[in-house]
Structures are given as structure tokens and as C-alpha cells.
Amino acid sequence: xxxxxxxxxxxxxxxxxxxxxxxxxxxxxxxxxxxxxxxxxxxxxxxxxxxxxxxxxxxxxxxxxxxxxxxxxxxxxxxxxxxxxxxxxxxxxxxxxxxxxxxxxxxxxxxxxxxxxxxxxxxxxxxxxxxxxxxxxxxxxxxxxxxxxxxxxxxxxxxxxxxxxxxxxxxxxxxxxxxxxxxxxxxxxxxxxxxxxxxxxxxxxxxxxxxxxxxxxxxxxxxxxxxxxxxxxxxxxxxxxxxxxxxxxxxxxxxxxxxxxxxxxxxxxxxxxxxxxxxxxxxxxx
Amino acid sequence: xxxxxxxxxxxxxxxxxxxxxxxxxxxxxxxxxxxxxxxxxxxxxxxxxxxxxxxxxxxxxxxxxxxxxxxxxxxxxxxxxxxxxxxxxxxxxxxxxxxxxxxxxxxxxxxxxxxxxxxxxxxxxxxxxxxxxxxxxxxxxxxxxxxxxxxxxxxxxxxxxxxxxxxxxxxxxxxxxxxxxxxxxxxxxxxxxxxxxxxxxxxxxxxxxxxxxxxxxxxxxxxxxxxxxxxxxxxxxxxxxxxx
Numbered sequence: 282x283x284x285x286x287x288x289x290x291x292x293x294x295x296x297x298x299x300x301x302x303x304x305x306x307x308x309x310x311x312x313x314x315x316x317x318x319x320x321x322x323x324x325x326x327x328x329x330x331x332x333x334x335x336x337x338x339x340x341x342x343x344x345x346x347x348x349x350x351x352x353x354x355x356x357x358x359x360x361x362x363x364x365x366x367x368x369x370x371x372x373x374x375x376x377x378x379x380x381x382x383x384x385x386x387x388x389x390x391x392x393x394x395x396x397x398x399x400x401x402x403x404x405x406x407x408x409x410x411x412x413x414x415x416x417x418x419x420x421x422x423x424x425x426x427x428x429x430x431x432x433x434x435x436x437x438x439x440x441x442x443x444x445x446x447x448x449x450x451x452x453x454x455x456x457x458x459x460x461x462x463x464x465x466x467x468x469x470x471x472x473x474x475x476x477x478x479x480x481x482x483x484x485x486x487x488x489x490x491x492x493x494x495x496x497x498x499x500x501x502x503x504x505x506x507x508x509x510x511x512x513x514x515x516x517x518x519x520x521x522x523x524x525x526x527x528x529x530x531x532x533x534x535x536x537x538x539x540x541x542x543x544x545x546x547x548x549x550x551x552x553x554x555x556x557x558x559x560x561x562x563x564x565x566x567x
Numbered sequence: 568x569x570x571x572x573x574x575x576x577x578x579x580x581x582x583x584x585x586x587x588x589x590x591x592x593x594x595x596x597x598x599x600x601x602x603x604x605x606x607x608x609x610x611x612x613x614x615x616x617x618x619x620x621x622x623x624x625x626x627x628x629x630x631x632x633x634x635x636x637x638x639x640x641x642x643x644x645x646x647x648x649x650x651x652x653x654x655x656x657x658x659x660x661x662x663x664x665x666x667x668x669x670x671x672x673x674x675x676x677x678x679x680x681x682x683x684x685x686x687x688x689x690x691x692x693x694x695x696x697x698x699x700x701x702x703x704x705x706x707x708x709x710x711x712x713x714x715x716x717x718x719x720x721x722x723x724x725x726x727x728x729x730x731x732x733x734x735x736x737x738x739x740x741x742x743x744x745x746x747x748x749x750x751x752x753x754x755x756x757x758x759x760x761x762x763x764x765x766x767x768x769x770x771x772x773x774x775x776x777x778x779x780x781x782x783x784x785x786x787x788x789x790x791x792x793x794x795x796x797x798x799x800x801x802x803x804x805x806x807x808x809x810x811x
Contacts, residue, residue, distance in 0.1 A: 451656035454619055455715075459670035459722060460646035469673055473660050 311535065319524065334518035338525050343512060350508035351529050357422055357504070358491040358533075361429035365437060365490075366483075368430070372438035374467065377445060387438070394435035399493050402428035407500045425497040425504075429490055440482045444475030477545075484541035488534040505529060569628075570595045570726060570757055571616060576625035576635075578611060585611050586622065587781040595725075598758045600768040600789075603778035604804060609761045612778065613728050616759065617641075617648045630725060646674060649719030653731040655711040657703040663690065663714045664699040667721045675722065682721070689717035693747050709740030716747055727751065729760040763808060769793065777801045 323329025337343060375387030394402075406424035415423060448471060456466035476483070495506035505526055513522035569592035578586040586608050593599050601609045614620040615627060618634050618641050627634040632644045657666050667686035671677040677685075690696045693713035695706075703711055712732060719727060729748065733741040745767050752758055752771045762768065768775055769789045777785045777792065777800075785792065785801045793809075796802045 449654075449656070451652055451654055452658065455650075455652065455656035455658070458617055458619065458645055458648075458650035459718070460642045460644075460674050461670065462642055465673055469669060470658055474658075477660065 315528070318527075323520070330520045330524065331518075334516070334521040335525075337516045337518070338512070338521060343516075346512060347505065347508055347526065347529070350503060350505035351533070353422070353503055354491065354494045354505045354530075355533060357426055357429070357494050357497070358487075360426050361433060361490050362487050364426075365430045365433035368434035369437035369441055370472065372434060373441035373445060376438065376442055391435045391438050394431055395439070397432070399428060399432050400496050400499065402432055403496055403500060419502075421497060421500045421502045424500060425494060425502060429493060432493075433486060433490055437483060437486055440479050440486065441475060443482075444479035445471060447478055448474055480541055480544055484537055488537055491533055491537070492530065568595060569593060570630055571759070572626075572628040573612070573615075574626040574628075576612075576615060576622050576627060578615065578620065578622045578624075585781050586615070589625070589781075589783055591776065591783065591786075593726075593757060593759060595757055596755045597773045598752045598756075598760065598771050599774050599776060600772040601759065601761045601776045601778060602763060602768070602804075603784075606780075607778040608781040609776075609778045610730055613730050613759055613761050616726075616728055617645050617650060619650075642674075646670075646722050647725045649722060649724035649727045651712070651715050651719055651727065651729045651732045653735055655703070655708070655715045655735075657711055657715055657718070659703050662700050662702055663695075663706065663717075666703070666714055667718045670718070671721050686717070686721060689720055690714075692720075692750075693717045694743065707740060708736045709743045712736065712740075712744045713747055716744070716751075720751075726757045726759070729758065729762065731761050731763075733762065733764055765793075765809065777804065779804070 319330060325331070338347075372387050372391055375383050376391060378384045378387070403425055406427045407421065410420050410424055412420075414420075418426075452470060452474065453466065456470040461469070494502075494504050497504045498507040498510075501507075509522050509526040513519040516522070571591070571593040573589050573591040576586050576589040577584070589608075589612055591599075591612070601613060603609045611620050615622050616629060616634070618627075622635055625635065629644060630647060632641075633639050634641065634644065657663075658669065661669060664683065664686050667689060668679070668682040671682040671685070672679055687696065687699060690699055693716055695710055695713055698706060698710060698714070701710075703714070706714065716732075732748070733744050736744065741764065745764060748758070748760070748767065749771055760767075760772075772789050775787060775789050775792045776783055777796075777798075779800050785796065785798050787797070792801070793805065796805055
């Protein structure tokens with residue numbers, strides 16, 4: 282009998298022994314990129330950026346003004362990310378449920394919300410929230426948070442579902458054979474492994490959340506991009522201002538990416554040792 | 568007094584009739600080896616005992632629990648029926664020790680201290696106490712399978728099911744796993760084993776079951792089966808696997 286490989290293809294790559302350059306190259310690449318960017322924006326050329334125009338941006342008052350926007354952006358994104366993750370997990374499990382009355386609403390939610398522009402969701406939430414005053418948070422911020430949460434939950438539900446179905450069947454069977462109930466199996470065995478597998482994709486979606494907070498501008502939020510607009514109108518230096526704003530977004534998402542890498546390096550998910558993989562491979566080849 | 572009883576068990580995958588009127592009883596403390604060619608239904612049979620494969624017709628009684636009944640307390644029963652798989656199925660995100668303690672702590676609500684102490688004893692039993700903190704990816708196949716056996720034993724099962732436990736292993740590693748299984752049988756564990764390891768069957772099995780095409784063809788002691796098989800199909804199969 283030919284034993285089937287228990288997992289999807291990538292698990293079949295035999296572990297390589299080459300030097301891992303990535304941790305060295307990434308920061309170097311980023312530094313080079315940052316050095317080049319001003320020239321891409323046309324530093325010193327006719328109609329391009331001018332060094333003198335950077336000066337007002339580094340005044341304390343300007344930096345404070347922009348930093349407040351950055352804090353707003355990061356907080357709104359963080360709340361949306363943190364709330365959307367458990368929601369996404371529930372919808373992923375819902376879509377995999379054997380019970381129609383759980384599965385169909387989950388599919389409807391995921392497919393429905395995923396296909397709408399975030400902009401539309403933000404508008405909708407803004408008008409849906411009416412005109413009352415809210416404690417702790419402004420109405421426009423809340424509208425952005427809810428819209429981004431709902432959207433990200435729908436998108437990431439599919440990502441997490443992909444992670445779950447990519448696990449070998451044997452993981453489910455081993456958990457069941459030990460007498461685990463469904464919630465116990467999911468919590469202790471299946472979800473921890475699924476999250477590790479799809480982490481890069483989840484983080485990619487989270488960087489989208491950070492960027493999409495800028496859509497709040499249309500309902501008048503005070504997020505980073507909008508504050509950049511206010512700043513350059515005073516100083517008449519749009520190119521330079523947006524350059525600084527771009528770097529701020531970049532730094533936030535770069536940090537997110539680094540966190541992702543760190544977690545990925547910690548994972549140990551090669552299910553079969555090398556000699557077993559080789560034996561299965563040899564068996565299959567005859 | 569049988570602890571496992573299969574009565575006229577039938578299973579279909581669509582039109583494909585994979586189990587045809589399987590009748591089998593296993594007594595407490597007995598070691599039963601099931602053998603047969605690929606696709607004979609031997610894996611399906613052993614997996615039906617803890618309902619990893621539900622059946623469509625017939626009855627399966629395990630330790631007084633009607634496994635065929637959808638309302639049977641299956642998770643409770645599975646705690647008493649350990650299972651070892653061909654591809655080990657260790658949890659790759661947990662260390663060897665955590666693999667063994669997970670179910671005792673989370674399912675049986677044993678204290679962490681007690682579970683870990685028992686897990687370390689079990690690792691001694693299976694011969695790899697030094698691997699407690701290793702992740703499955705850092706273990707050889709034989710070591711992984713022995714951790715998997717320890718994981719099943721940690722639930723203090725009354726019955727152990729082995730589904731081709733050595734068929735993904737190199738010859739040297741097969742022995743280290745079989746040694747653990749022989750010792751387990753020596754302690755009086757009730758075992759149902761699907762395997763092609765005829766040496767193990769000859770030495771340890773009380774009875775052997777030969778299956779072909781979803782049916783039980785022949786049940787006999789190892790001595791009878793090897794020296795004097797009754798059915799033509801059994802003879803043919805034994806010839807094929809014993810010839811080299």
C-alpha cells in the first residue's frame with residue numbers, strides 16, 4: 282500500500298540547510314529603499330521636492346500634529362484587528378460547520394461583506410450611527426472601526442478557514458481518538474496550528490487595515506493622511522509632507538511584518554521527520 | 568467476556584461496500600492481529616471500533632457502550648480506547664511531553680503536576696525519557712511513534728488500537744516500536760493491531776484475523792494460520808508476504 286503524503290505540498294520540501302540571509306538583507310534593502318525614495322519623488326528637480334520644504338515638517342508643533350494622526354491611525358487599526366480576529370475565527374468555523382443553520386449565515390456574511398468596498402461600509406456605518414454623542418470615542422472613529430472590523434473579519438475568516446482545511450486529517454483524528462470534544466480539539470490542536478500556517482497572510486491583511494484607516498478622511502476623521510493634507514496646505518509643501526507621512530505608514534507596517542517573521546521563526550510544524558518523508562517518497566516512486 | 572463485539576457490521580462508501588457483515592469479538596487482555604491486502608477493510612474495521620469511521624448497519628459494543636448508536640457517549644468511550652496511527656499524528660506545535668499531557672489535563676482534568684509526572688514515567692516506559700522537551704520535528708519516526716504510544720497510554724485506556732503502526736518506518740525503527748508493543752501485550756493490555764509484521768503476530772497474537780474484500784475470511788491462532796491456513800485466499804496471501 283502506498284501511504285499518501287499527509288499534508289499539502291509545501292510540507293514536502295525537505296528542510297534546507299542554506300544560510301538564512303533574510304534577517305540581514307531586509308533591513309539593508311529597506312535602508313536603500315528609503316534613501317532612493319526622495320529621488321523617486323524628484324528631490325532637487327524642477328517641480329520636485331526641495332530640502333528646504335522639509336524644515337517646517339520637523340518643527341515640534343508639526344510633528345506633534347502628525348503624531349496625533351499616527352496614534353489615531355494605529356489605535357483604530359489595532360482595535361479593528363483585535364476585534365476582527367476572534368470574529369473571523371468564528372465565521373471560519375461557522376462556514377466549516379456541518380449544521381446548515383450555522384454554515385449558511387456564515388457563508389452569506391463572508392461573501393456579502395467581502396465583496397463590498399470598505400468605503401461603502403464606512404459611509405453606511407457613519408450614517409447608521411446617527412447623530413448622538415458617544416462616550417470615549419468619536420462617531421467618525423467608531424464608524425471606521427466597525428467598518429474595518431466587519432470587513433477584515435470576513436476576509437480573514439477565509440484565510441483562517443484555508444489554514445484549518447490545510448491541516449492533515451490525522452490531526453483531527455488523533456484529537457478525536459483522545460476523547461476531545463469539538464471545541465477542545467479546535468482550541469488545543471487545530472486552531473494553534475492553523476494560525477501559524479496562515480500568519481503571513483493574516484499580517485498582510487492587517488497592514489491593509491492600517492492603510493485603509495485613511496479612508497476615514499471622507500467622513501472627516503483626523504487620521505494621519507488627512508492631517509498631512511492640513512499640514513501641507515499651511516506650508517505649501519505637499520510632496521515633502523506626503524513623503525514624511527508615507528514613511529510613517531511604512532514604519533508601522535514594517536514593524537507588523539517583523540512581528541510576523543518573529544512568530545514564524547518560532548513555529549515548528551514539520552510533521553514528519555526527514556527519513557520518513559524519504560521513505561514515503563521512495564515507496565511512492567516504487 | 569468480550570470487551571469488543573462487532574455484530575454484522577456493514578459500511579458503504581457510496582456504492583462501494585467496504586465492510587460486509589463483519590463479526591468479531593475481542594476478549595479482555597487478548598491481542599488480536601488483523602491482516603489482509605490493501606483495501607481489504609482492515610483499517611476501516613479497526614477505525615470503526617472508536618467510531619473514527621461510522622458504520623451504517625450492524626452493532627459495535629465496546630466495554631458495554633453501543634458505538635453504533637449516534638447518541639452513545641463516544642468521547643467518554645474514546646478516553647478508554649487508545650489509538651496509534653500509521654503516520655503517528657503527533658501534534659507538531661507541542662513538545663513530546665505536552666503531546667502526552669494535553670488530553671489528561673484538558674480532557675480528564677488531571678492536575679498539570681500529576682500529568683507531567685505520569686508522562687515522564689511513560690517516556691521511560693517507551694525508552695526515550697531524554698526527549699521530553701523535543702518537538703515532533705526533532706524526533707525520528709520510531710521516536711515519534713513511541714511518543715504517540717505514550718500519548719495514548721496517558722489516558723489509561725482499557726483497549727489499544729494500532730493501525731499499521733510500523734508501516735511508515737525504517738527497519739531498525741520498526742523494532743523499537745514493536746518492542747514497546749510486545750511489552751504492552753505482556754502487561755495484559757487488550758490490543759487490536761493491524762499490521763504486516765508477521766514476527767510480532769506469531770509471538771504476541773492470541774488470534775489472527777485475515778480479511779479480504781471487506782470480509783473476514785479466516786480467524787485462527789497464529790500457529791494454525793501460519794502452518795495450516797484453511798482458505799485458498801489466505802494461503803495465497805501468506806505465500807505472497809512470507810516468500811522473501
